[in-house]
Amino acid sequence: MTYRAICVIWLGAVLGVGRVAAQPTPGGGADTLRSVVLRPIVVTATRAEKALEDVAVPTTVLSAEAMRRQGATRLSEVLVTVPGLLLFDDHGTGLQVQGFAPEYTLILLDGEPVIGRTAGTLDLDRLMVQGLERVEIVRGPSSSLYGSEALAGVVNLITALPDQGEQLSATLRAGSFGTSEATLSAGVGRERAGLRLLLNRYASDGYDLTPASFGPTAPAFTDWTADARLRWDAAERLEVRLGGRISRQDQQGGFALTGPDGAAVRYDDRGHRVDWSLHPEAMLRLADRFRLTTTLYGAGYRTRVRQRRQQDDALYYADDFDQRYLKAEAQLDALWSARHLTSVGAGLVQERLGGDRYAGEADRAFPEARQRYAFLQHAWLPGASVELNASARYDAHDDYAARLTPRLALLLKPAEALRLRASIGSGFKAPAFRQLYLAFTNAAAGYSVFGSTRLAEGIARLQADGQLDQVLLDPAGLDPLRAESSVAVNVGGTVQPGPGLAVTVNGFYNDVHDLIETQPVARKTNGQFVYGYFNLARIYTRGVEAEVRLHPPVGPGHRAEVALGYQFLQARDREVVRALERGTVYGRDPGGREYRLGVADYTGLFGRSPHAATLQVRYDHLPSDLTASLRGRWRSRYGYSDLDGNGLANRPDEFVPAYAVFDATLTRAFPLARRAEAEVQLGVDNLFDVTRPAYVPSLPGRRWYAALRLSL
């Protein structure tokens, strides 16, 4: 099926259904699926609206108001304040959930996947906070509802629906490192329809943590994002929504390489990125107890990198990448009774890749793959204090083995102030594009890497060219690559021992197998190897996330909130643990003495801090509409690299030392004439100017900023 066919079928279905739905139906009254609740509502955990406290899997919500009063501009700044979430620098600012690298967390925009990852990392700085109503974070696997990538967790950005009436707001923000952000938002809404347009420009001069060497640590860039949201009650029982977004970025950096004569040769590094998404959705109430949601989602992500020698403008490196994603999905929610709710859905995804590294060796054809899936979820409330939620999803893909992913979650409410949650589920991550489709030879180093679907063809071609010395294994005899998968358990709960105090704890264990790694499959005549991808490694992550949230009584006219978060984490490779148990792993001290390392000496996978803590203090002076906010985050030392050949961090210089970063903002709103309002904000990120130049490039020094927001 082609892109066009999917679109035509969907449009036809919506229009056809719309005509049927336009017929007045007797007794069509209140929407039984959505009751009016004043408690925070979330949708990510169950693909349906549900009160946050009644969700059986660990979920966190950040409101737009909280994000604004924090002075946040990009998603990374928001997520870093959440207990248990850490940032992970690898080709962009990624997110680490429950000890997993960024590629294992799914990022959604209104429930649909944001595409465009580099080396597995989806750069959180790409996503603006403006225009969002809330951000929902679900920890633990949700692959039983969302499929691939929802292995460690899901982050869902929910955009605000256009309000009734006319709104216009403008925000200007300027700060250190030439950083500026301007946002213009305009909305108009009636009871049955609403439209909001948003334009955002975000720019920075970049920064340089290593002035001794040529080239910035973070390049200068200019980011534009345009976003449109439309809601329309097309018929009495038909609600249509349309979301669209396009963003582009231009960045300018540079670097120096040592030339043959030992002198530094300077290069310009220019990057260009365009990504877009279009998301029409139609919700149809078939009868009082049934709701059908049909969705089309299209997204594109294109990057272009050019590196040129400064002295003569000669092209040194060029890379183009082009990803298209199209999805059609239908979901039926059936509320059988107050005790039984079933959701069933199915969909089709078509993906197309373009780019230098993915072109077929022989025919220059770009990979295209199709995926079909179906999911089923049933929520059962046997009593007032128990809810059981079971879900499962089946994914079939052209280029890797099909799989079934279940999850079972239980919520207990033994008392009004106590919620207990337990879930066991499976998560999976599809093989990345490079693991399936890469056809790459490093001209400088002489090795080749082939994705699993390209391996046989690549080996055959190298053999025909006489470039192979020895084929180590026959690619024809290999099983298809499997998705990386996990079994995870999350157990925890929330207790409110008194007014204004809530304690949330969650213990987690993720057992991950079939992690994909490269292995040599042939030796080339130049002595280098040809690599393929195989399901090999097993890891586990386990730990505890905890949060204490306190509203100290500060008297009328004031409001205060203190939140303390902590995470203990162990993320370990099973093979390393086995070797440590066998006693064959040693370290070597500067004097040359070799000492045996035991399991207790294992600090885990690189980039994982065993301990991390967050602090949030917020104070509101209500009469003057003033908010002061202080956020802190601390992480214990973590392994960075191996220098002494044992594959793990044990020498002191193999660790990034522990550090703490504090941010503070002061915000005050002033009422202007009629409904108009002005808001002034002063803030500082990284108050104590902490940097780790060689290790944490995303940690620039202290940054001041000031912002002004006007809304009519």
Add this chain to the structure above:
Amino acid sequence: MLCRIPMRILFVVLMGSLLLAACDTTGPEPEPEPLNVRLAADIEADPTSGRDPETGAPISNNLFTLYDLEAGEVVLSSSETDAAVRQQDSVSTVWDIGFRGTTIIFNGGTSGPGDAVAQLLAVPFADVTEAPADGYVADGENTCPAVQTPAGPVPGPPYAICTGSDNGWYNYNPQNNLVAPIPGRTIVLRSASGNYAKLRILSYYKGNPDPPDPTAPSRYYTFEYVLQPDGSRDLTTE
């Protein structure tokens, strides 16, 4: 008061052991000459002069440096390209061990005319006080676990000390392109002339930089070894 008694006991034990040790060294029995740890620094192992822009292959002579452990000197350098000289030296039994890139060979089996054999122990260098009686192989005799694949292990190039990251003496870290000797690995060998020795690689980079520096010129071995010249397997050092 409680800690006084243990302290006194400790003192007595300490004095006693000192006296015993003093008696030992003044004893009449002749001690065998203690062995020394010998160091070989920056032995070049076919260093590269760049990369071929067409094939990407490293440009080097693709030749071994041959080293004589008994004399503690290079017999034939990888920079020696005269075929006649190379032919003469490589067929001799003077050299014991050879280096080219990360590959290490021994003068025996498929690598040379001698009878040198070797094996890799997962034991710290200092703890190897006696060479094992068996377990040695000559180059070309063994199979190397070069590749663990879903289809089963596939043999790598047959050297006594296997090549490949984590298969032999080194670990390659693709994150920083560092080749680092694995700590706690000791090569034990019987040299071309039949003497036992233990050896450990300290660095693959010129100048043995600490911390190891992947940007330093590579293919320069610094290693230390203990050679027992009397033919016995005793490798005790002073």
